Amino acid sequence: MYEHADSHIQLEKAMSALVEKQTFDLTPRSLDEVMKFAELMASSSIVPKEFIGKPGNILVAIQWGMELGLKPMQAMQNIAVINGRPSLWGTP
Incomplete structure (x- = not known):
């Protein structure tokens, strides 16, 4: 009984x-995936206004965030452009 x-x-x-290991993750794994991701995010109205219609800016934010250990959505929420330069903002 106890064995059962x-x-x-x-x-x-x-x-x-x-x-727990089967979680959904939007982290792109290739340049093609990141381009598609950036285009989809740029067409969304719920991303930060600085990224709406600007897939290139999203790509740069994602890459910079990945170099700092951030996931794509964290990067988009915590990287702000100040005087034309991307800067960490908030608490990633």
Whole structure:
């Protein structure tokens, strides 16, 4: 009886770990993916106004953010252009 309960608990733990690893991630893995991502984000009305209609700026923000260890959406929210220069803003 105890063996069955123990194996059931182990199965639940393994399934929980598997579910945790299956998360949705928008991080581009190629130049083609980042270009498509930037174009989609630039056409959105809920990105920061500095990025609307500017996929090139999104691409630069994503690349700069990745070099700093930020995911694409974090980069877009935490990189601000001040006097024509990208700067970290807020708490990434």
